[in-house]
Amino acid sequence: MSSQRPYHHGDLRRALVAEALEVIASEGPNAVSLRALARRAGVSHAAPAHHFGDRAGLLTVIAVDGYRRLADELDRATDLRDLGGRYVAFALAHPAHFQVMFRPELLDGDDAELAAARAATRERLARGVAAREAHEPEVGTLAAWSLAHGLATLLLTGNLPTLEGLDPREVFHAVSHHPLLRLAPGEGTDAPG
Amino acid sequence: MSSQRPYHHGDLRRALVAEALEVIASEGPNAVSLRALARRAGVSHAAPAHHFGDRAGLLTVIAVDGYRRLADELDRATDLRDLGGRYVAFALAHPAHFQVMFRPELLDGDDAELAAARAATRERLARGVAAREAHEPEVGTLAAWSLAHGLATLLLTGNLPTLEGLDPREVFHAVSHHPLLRLAPGEGTDAPG
DNA sequence: GCGCAGTCTTGTCACTGTCAAGATTCGGGC
DNA sequence: GCCCGAATCTTGACAGTGACAAGACTGCGC
Numbered sequence: 001m002s003s004q005r006p007y008h009h010g011d012l013r014r015a016l017v018a019e020a021l022e023v024i025a026s027e028g029p030n031a032v033s034l035r036a037l038a039r040r041a042g043v044s045h046a047a048p049a050h051h052f053g054d055r056a057g058l059l060t061v062i063a064v065d066g067y068r069r070l071a072d073e074l075d076r077a078t079d080l081r082d083l084g085g086r087y088v089a090f091a092l093a094h095p096a097h098f099q100v101m102f103r104p105e106l107l108d109g110d111d112a113e114l115a116a117a118r119a120a121t122r123e124r125l126a127r128g129v130a131a132r133e134a135h136e137p138e139v140g141t142l143a144a145w146s147l148a149h150g151l152a153t154l155l156l157t158g159n160l161p162t163l164e165g166l167d168p169r170e171v172f173h174a175v176s177h178h179p180l181l182r183l184a185p186g187e188g189t190d191a192p193g
Numbered sequence: 194m195s196s197q198r199p200y201h202h203g204d205l206r207r208a209l210v211a212e213a214l215e216v217i218a219s220e221g222p223n224a225v226s227l228r229a230l231a232r233r234a235g236v237s238h239a240a241p242a243h244h245f246g247d248r249a250g251l252l253t254v255i256a257v258d259g260y261r262r263l264a265d266e267l268d269r270a271t272d273l274r275d276l277g278g279r280y281v282a283f284a285l286a287h288p289a290h291f292q293v294m295f296r297p298e299l300l301d302g303d304d305a306e307l308a309a310a311r312a313a314t315r316e317r318l319a320r321g322v323a324a325r326e327a328h329e330p331e332v333g334t335l336a337a338w339s340l341a342h343g344l345a346t347l348l349l350t351g352n353l354p355t356l357e358g359l360d361p362r363e364v365f366h367a368v369s370h371h372p373l374l375r376l377a378p379g380e381g382t383d384a385p386g
Numbered sequence: 387g388c389g390c391a392g393t394c395t396t397g398t399c400a401c402t403g404t405c406a407a408g409a410t411t412c413g414g415g416c
Numbered sequence: 417g418c419c420c421g422a423a424t425c426t427t428g429a430c431a432g433t434g435a436c437a438a439g440a441c442t443g444c445g446c
Contacts, residue, residue, distance in 0.1 A: 008393060008442065028298040030223060035433065044395045046435085051393090055434070080373075102350050105221040135372055142353070143340070143368045150343025151335070157295050160335070175336045179328055180273075180375050201411065201424060228402065237426045239404085244424090248403070 005042055013051045015041045017065075020058060024096035029059060029106055053108075059100050060108045066097030067117035074124040081176050081183050083128040084148040085169040091152035092168045098156065102149075144183070151175060198235055206244045208234045210258075213251060217289035222252060222299055252293050253301045259290030260310035267317040274369050274376050276321040277341040278362035284345035285361045291349065337376070344368060 009015065019037050034048045034055055041047075052058040073090050077083035091098040100106060107114060126141045133140040151172060154160050163171055176183040202208065212230050227241045227248055234240075245251040266283050270276035284291040293299060300307060319334045326333040344365060347353050356364055369376040 006442090012393085028296075030298065033433065034435095045433095046396080047394055049435075102346070102352070103221075104351055105223065133371075133373060139367055139371045140373050142344070143371045143373050146343035146347060146368065147336070147340045148343065149347055150339035150341065150345075152343075153295070153346055154335075154339060154342055158297055159295070174332055175339065178326075178332045178336045180326060180333050180336050182373050182375055199411090205424080226402065227404095238402095239427080240425055242404070 009041065009043055009047070012041060012043060012047060016048055016051065016058065017061060020062060021096040024062075024099060029096075029100055029103060032059070034058070056106060056108045059103075059106045060111050060114055062097060063101045063107055064111070064113050064117045066094060066101045067114075067121045069094065069097065070101075071117070071121040071124050074121070074128060077128055080129060080132045080144060081173060083125070084144060084176060084183065085172045087125075087145075087148040088152045088155070088168045088172045091156055095156055098152065102153075147175070147181070147183075148172065202234065202236055202240075205234060205236060205240060209241055209244065209251065210255060213255060214289040217255075217292060222289075222293055222296060225252070227251070249299060249301045252296075252299045253304050253307055255290060256294045256300055257304070257306050257310045259287060259294045260307075260314045262287065262290065263294075264310070264314040264317050267314070267321060270321055273322060273325045273337060274366060276318070277337060277369060277376065278365045280318075280338075280341040281345045281348070281361045281365045284349055288349055291345065295346075340368070340374070340376075341365065 016037050019040050020032050023032050023037075032055070035045045038045050038047050048058065052061060070087075070090050073086050074083060077086050101118075125145055126137065129141040129144050130137040152168075155163065155168060155171070175181070209230050212233050213225050216225050216230075225248070228238045231238050231240050241251065245254060263280070263283050266279050267276060270279050294311075318338055319330065322334040322337050323330040345361075348356065348361060348364070368374070
């Protein structure tokens with residue numbers, strides 16, 4: 001019409017990913033429409049296909065990005081409890097990434113980068129647990145991962161409205177202090193001092 | 194084949210739910226198409242709308258059914274560890290129900306039956322935990338729920354391929370026996386009484 | 387200044403959910 | 417036996433979607 005945009009967008013790939021993240025965070029991955037993203041970016045309806053192939057391609061790019069960010073975050077953990085806290089905090093700080101990462105049916109399962117990023121993140125988790133727990137580290141990893149992942153998922157899906165505004169890290173810390181668990185780093189079960 | 198079906202299907206509602214469960218279990222809730230379900234049931238493309246209103250209506254019916262079945266299952270638990278085991282086992286025995294139950298964006302959030310069924314199930318969880326843990330039962334419920342829910346979710350999303358064929362209940366028991374946790378019923382680690 | 391590869395457009399197809407309006411059949415009251 | 421309302425299902429239409437094919441434009445290296 002009036003303002004004739006240049007033929008080339010310039011940074012379409014990045015723009016599409018950014019818009020997709022907004023949509024996913026507010027309405028979930030199902031609400032992502034390649035055509036709607038294209039409209040918002042001011043390009044034709046088929047432009048996204050060039051960068052991502054198809055819908056799964058776009059979501060896979062987001063998932064890979066998420067796994068890498070999470071791995072970086074977990075690298076900063078000081079102990080087992082901090083590891084869990086960072087995991088839960090990541091999920092709530094990057095809800096779009098987190099949701100997509102754990103919905104394999106939305107992703108391109110054959111993507112090599114995805115497999116690599118996923119494995120790297122997992123290795124961070126296992127290392128973080130093994131540092132504290134020498135006994136059956138694999139089962140320990142599973143236990144810690146399940147706890148953090150479950151809490152993150154329940155918070156993200158709105159199943160814990162009471163805890164809505166709280167700092168997710170503090171919520172995890174509170175949970176990990178409960179007598180049912182023994183995640184306290186370095187302290188015995190009954191003799192904290 | 195050439196037999197002209199009667200105008201009324203007879204049990205269309207039930208048939209559609211059954212087909213939807215199959216589709217969800219094998220390809221996820223996104224793969225559910227009202228038109229495809231109608232085709233498989235041998236009715237016109239708009240027939241499902243009469244019974245469920247829209248797509249969210251169908252999935253909400255499934256979620257309500259799932260919450261009720263889960264509540265029944267949790268009622269049978271003998272102790273806290275058994276409660277978690279049953280939760281995880283339910284998720285893997287009824288993957289379609291479980292997936293839909295925890296995807297609020299797919300459901301009709303205003304549905305009264307859904308709210309009631311969800312509350313009833315939650316009450317079962319809280320009761321099961323409180324029976325064993327008197328100290329901060331709400332935090333304890335959150336801890337136990339997170340652990341079971343996280344393990345169930347990770348198993349369902351194919352994130353634990355190593356454990357694929359195993360009995361989910363035994364997997365939970367193994368996790369709950371790890372020194373990181375204290376879910377053992379009645380046996381304190383150091384001071385049971 | 388040329389050509390090529392990367393970027394984007396236009397056009398089309400089959401499929402989807404949803405709505406409106408009508409056809410068919412069931413069940414209860416008489 | 418009959419009739420009428422209500423429940424069930426059909427037909428038709430509309431806008432939106434992902435995907436594909438073929439072509440237009442443009443920047444960059446040479």
